[in-house]
Amino acid sequence: xxxxxxxxxxxxxxxxxxxxxxxxxxxxxxxxxxxxxxxxxxxxxxxxxxxxxxxxxxxxxxxxxxxxxxxxxxxxxxxxxxxxxxxxxxxxxxxxxxxxxxxxxxxxxxx
Amino acid sequence: xxxxxxxxxxxxxxxxxxxxxxxxxxxxxxxxxxxxxxxxxxxxxxxxxxxxxxxxxxxxxxxxxxxxxxxxxxxxxxxxxxxxxxxxxxxxxxxxxxxxxxxxxxxxxxxxxxxx
Numbered sequence: 001x002x003x004x005x006x007x008x009x010x011x012x013x014x015x016x017x018x019x020x021x022x023x024x025x026x027x028x029x030x031x032x033x034x035x036x037x038x039x040x041x042x043x044x045x046x047x048x049x050x051x052x053x054x055x056x057x058x059x060x061x062x063x064x065x066x067x068x069x070x071x072x073x074x075x076x077x078x079x080x081x082x083x084x085x086x087x088x089x090x091x092x093x094x095x096x097x098x099x100x101x102x103x104x105x106x107x108x109x110x111x
Numbered sequence: 112x113x114x115x116x117x118x119x120x121x122x123x124x125x126x127x128x129x130x131x132x133x134x135x136x137x138x139x140x141x142x143x144x145x146x147x148x149x150x151x152x153x154x155x156x157x158x159x160x161x162x163x164x165x166x167x168x169x170x171x172x173x174x175x176x177x178x179x180x181x182x183x184x185x186x187x188x189x190x191x192x193x194x195x196x197x198x199x200x201x202x203x204x205x206x207x208x209x210x211x212x213x214x215x216x217x218x219x220x221x222x223x224x225x226x227x
Contacts, residue, residue: 002153019152032216041202042116042154060210087153097142097206098167098217101154 003090005102011052011077012109020073020105024089031064031071032089032099035082042087045073075107082107113138114218116122116185123225130190130197132222136205142217142220145178150227156203160186193226200224 003024010018022031030049034042048064048071060082064071074081085106089099116135124130132133135194136143141162146154158169175193180186187213190197204216 015178034127034218041220044215044217047215097144098156098158099144100156101146103153 002100003088003102005086005088005105007105009106010108011040013105013109014109015077015082016074017093018078018107019087020075020086020092020107022071022073022102023089026092028064028066028069028090029091029094030091031062032088032091033062033071033073034089034101035084036087036104037084045086068101078107078109080109080111083107115140115203115217117219117222118219119222120209121225123227125192125227126140126194127192128227130193130224132190132201132224133185134166134188134203134205134219135185136203137217138211139207139218140205141220142206142214143180144206145186145188146202146204148202148221150199157188171188174206181200189226195226198224198226 003022006021012018020099023075032047033045036042048062050066059076062073087101087104089101115137118133141147143160147157148154156172156177159167164181175191177189200221202221203219206214206216
């Protein structure tokens with residue numbers, strides 16, 4: 001089953017913060033976050049494993065709440081380069097081989 | 112270390128023709144995945160292959176679509192008798208071998224198929 005991402009779209013000014021959520025109705029082993037710019041390939045950001053760990057990548061961090069089967073991606077002090085569509089991919093098998101992606105959250109950062 | 116390579120980047124086919132999409136995984140990667148993306152939509156899993164084996168093709172349409180990953184050479188996604196609804200971006204991804212469940216999938220630049 002496809003995870004649900006929210007919001008579908010968000011517009012920010014440079015320097016503002018944003019949170020993108022990814023929820024699943026099924027138990028997950030891990031959540032994978034990607035960013036895709038228009039016309040380009042998705043680029044890997046990070047993997048969150050069950051256990052509620054939090055990871056960071058520059059000013060982008062994420063958490064995974066195993067009880068809620070929800071992951072959140074935090075973008076702080078957003079930069080123009082953060083613009084793009086963010087996808088979460090969920091893994092229910094534990095192998096990280098078969099991912100089910102959400103429909104994406106379109107993030108636009110304005111100067 | 113070259114990334115995942117896909118060719119062609121753009122492919123135009125008339126209805127009824129065959130489309131062949133190629134994917135060369137990153138060096139050292141033995142797992143290949145194919146995804147389809149319609150405009151303004153997410154990535155839909157199609158098939159997961161290892162060398163000479165199809166592991167999971169649950170996302171692949173039952174007819175007209177096939178995939179292979181031979182011992183030598185790239186992985187190929189073949190679409191026979193294409194229809195307008197096949198128009199989409201097709202992405203290939205690869206990941207390294209192993210049994211742990213934390214492997215990143217690295218995506219290629221995609222092949223944009225247009226059926227006229």
